[in-house]
Amino acid sequence: MYFKEKTVIFYDGEYTLATETHTSLYGQTLHYGYGVFEGIRSYATASGAKIFKAREHYERLHESCRLLGIPLNYSVEALTEFTYEVLKRNALEDAYIRPLVLCDPNMSLINGQPTHVFIGVWGWGAYLGEKLLNLRISSYCRPHPRSVHMEAKACGHYVNSILATSEAKREGYDEALLLDCDGYLAEGPGANLFFEKDGKIFTPKLGHILPGITRATVIELCQEMGFPVEEGRYTAEDLFEADGAFFCGTGAEVVGIQSVDKKTFHLDWPDSLGARIREAYLNLVREKSAHAQAV
Ligand code: PMP
DSSP, X not given: OOOOXXXXXEETTEEEEGGGOOOOTTBHHHHHOOOEEOOEEEXXXXXXXXXXXXXXXXHHHXXXXXXXXXXXXXXXXXXXXXXXXXXXXXXXXXXXXXXXXXXXXXXXXXXXXXXEEEEEEEOOOOTTOSSOEXXXXXXXXXXXXXXXXXXXXXXXXXXXXXXXXXXXXXXXXXXEEEEXXXXXXXXXXXXXXXXXXXXXXXXXXXXXXXXXXXHHHHXXXXXXXXXXXXXXXXXXXXXXXXXXXXXXXXXXXXEEEEEETTEEOSSOGGGSHHXXXXXXXXXXXXXXXXXXXXX
C-alpha cells in the first residue's frame, strides 16, 4: 500500500490527505499515458532527510514536460520545497518520492491544459531487491527515439517496461534487459546498465535510453575512483564476455547482475568494480564518507 489513512500528499498547491484527493476518470494521462513523472529518493542523513539530486530530478521533470508540450508552472525550487514539506508531514526521511504531472479531461489527441501536479512519498526498499539479478534479454526492444522522446520520463513509455518485466518474470527471471531497435544493449525496464571488462567500465550511450541520474552519478564516481568509463554502442556478446555487470537507478540504487540469459560473469560480485561502486554510491546518498562507513 502506497498510502495509509493519514498519508499527506501535495496536489495542486495544497497538502491534502491521499484518501480524500480525487482525479478525473477522463484525463488524457489515464487514457493515453500522456503525462510525465519522476522517481526520486530521500535518505536519512546525520543532518535529517536529504533528497538526493533534487535539482537534477526536477530539471528532468521540466525537460520531460517541455518535450511533451505539457505545461508545468512550478519552479524546480518550489517543487523541491513542496517535497520536503510532504516528507515532513508524513514524518519520513528514508523515502521514495513520486511526482506526477497529469493532464485534465480531454479525449482528443492534442496537448491539453491545464495540468495537475501530484507529489506522493512512501517508504520503499531497493526496487529490485538486494540480491543479485538473473536477467533475460527481452523480446521487446526499447521504443525508437523517432517514435517518442526517449529522454523524457513519460508515463506511456512504461507500457514497454511492464511488458518486458512481466515477460521476464513469467519465464522465471528477476528482470528484463532490453536492446534498442537496432539490436544494441539499451537498459532495463527501470534502470540503466553498466558492465566491466579488464578493469574498464562500459555503459550504453545516450540516445535510446533514459538519461539516468544514477547513471550520471555512477560515471562521476568512476572518474573519482580512477575507473576508466566508456559510453558506446555494445552488443549482447560484449556483455556475455564481460567480467561483471550491474543495473542502477533511483529505485534500484546499484544492484549486481548474476547472469544474463543464464550466462554468468567471470568475476564474483564481491570482487568486481561494481561492488565497490555500489558501496561508494550508498555512502554518497547517505552522506557518509567511505571511512565513516568502514569504522
Ligand atoms: N531507465 C529507465 C527506463 C528508468 O525508468 C529509470 C528509473 N527512473 C532509469 C533508467 C534510471 O534513472 P534514474 O537513475 O534517473 O532513476
